[in-house]
Amino acid sequence: MILAGLTLAAIGAADLLRRFVPRRAPRLLVLCVLIALVITAGICSDALVPAVIAVVLGGAWIWTMPLDATGRASFWPAVVLAAIVSATTALMPARDAPGLIGEVWHLPAPEGEIAFDVAVLAVGVVLFVGESANLIVRAALDREGTWRPAEQGGLFRGGQLRQPPQAATGFQGGRLIGPLERFLVVVLTLAGAYALLAAMLAAKGIVRFPEISKDGETGARAEYFLVGSLVSWVVALGAAFLLWWGIRV
Template identity: 40%
Template sequence: MSWLGILLVGFAVTDLTHSVRRTRYLPECVGALTVLVVGALAGLTSGRDVVALLVVAVVVLLWGLTVTWGFGHPGPKPARVPLAVFVVALTTAIACSGLAPDASGLLERWLDSVQLPALEDMEADRFLLLLGAFAVQLATGNVLVRLVLKSTGTINPRADGQMPPTQLKGGRLLGPLERVFILALALGGQVTAASVVVAAKGLLRFPELSSRDEQQTVHEMTEYFLLGSFASWLVALGAFVLLV
């Protein structure tokens, strides 16, 4: 599973870099470089591993470029291209996971030396997959949700002027926090607690979705909220499935 973990790390670093510094071509280049560096630290230096890492780096470059292109062009169809890249890359990495060797190198030696109970006796492969799964919940999760909304033509009534803009600005932070929280609870065996978080989100948004003053656009806001929420939860649940 080492190749899969590194692929997820590459996606995550690309999108995190883009969220911090939106310089053209920089995010995907940083993500691709991270793939090569992490691969070297994980001891993936054989001929087959080098080829695999180069392929992963190219995929990460393609992901960054298609995401920028998808958001930069109007209409739903452009957003489907990066979604297809993500799904095909993830599916291929899972299918080829049996060919990937066990990670070792400096990463394994560091894990053996670190004095954290959570990392005690953890294999390097497992660490890479955990790192990638949790990292994807951050900026990449937001990107995937936005791509799903754009590819389906689901608009935010607040963004197109149909509803007054909200004063709350924490949505892009709350989404990652929610996904990380759900994934951590699920991995800890607290699936019921994770479902409570999901239910609580709906209850907290109920007053806004049922406002009589905005009945003309409530159905659009409801669709936007439901589709975005389910897409966000699927990112966390998909990572959970990979880790169990």
């Protein structure tokens, strides 16, 4: 579990760094600090090997998942990552004595104390469903050649323009709405509030209906909405299930 948590945390933090630190030199400096923090956390929690593996997996993720979703690997790195974190969460339960941190760690909860490994996994999930999940959605849209209205980019495939841009420029807030929506999906799923979850997902469709209804005969907006939303929800539900499993292992 500690490997899954450190990996998701490293990837999620690195993607936030790539998105919000535009200049190369400061980005490399902060990235080095991030690597040092992950390694330090591994040393202090008696998980140096998992920490090193997490750094390697984070580097592989950055290499194969560019911010513009034009990587040749498409969204397959996300599939590989899902298999790795699922297997390590299932096969590596939370440890009773996580090194030096375990001697001072104490985080009470209504149903008992939260283990350090579970806390790391929770932090990793929260970081990953932010910008990292956005990359997965973009990669899926790019692979399917789906029109991107917010970017006024027409039809893209492999990062190349295939059709002229459409006149409409809707869905400008998707980069922010997506993470907030996934946070809510994770929280509501873990809380067992399935009725509220269904209502929220239905409300999104209602809010988007006026924009989608302008589709005409192309179906571009509907396809964009369906592909993007379904991929986003799958990532969020998978993250929620991973955390739920980690809590109960």
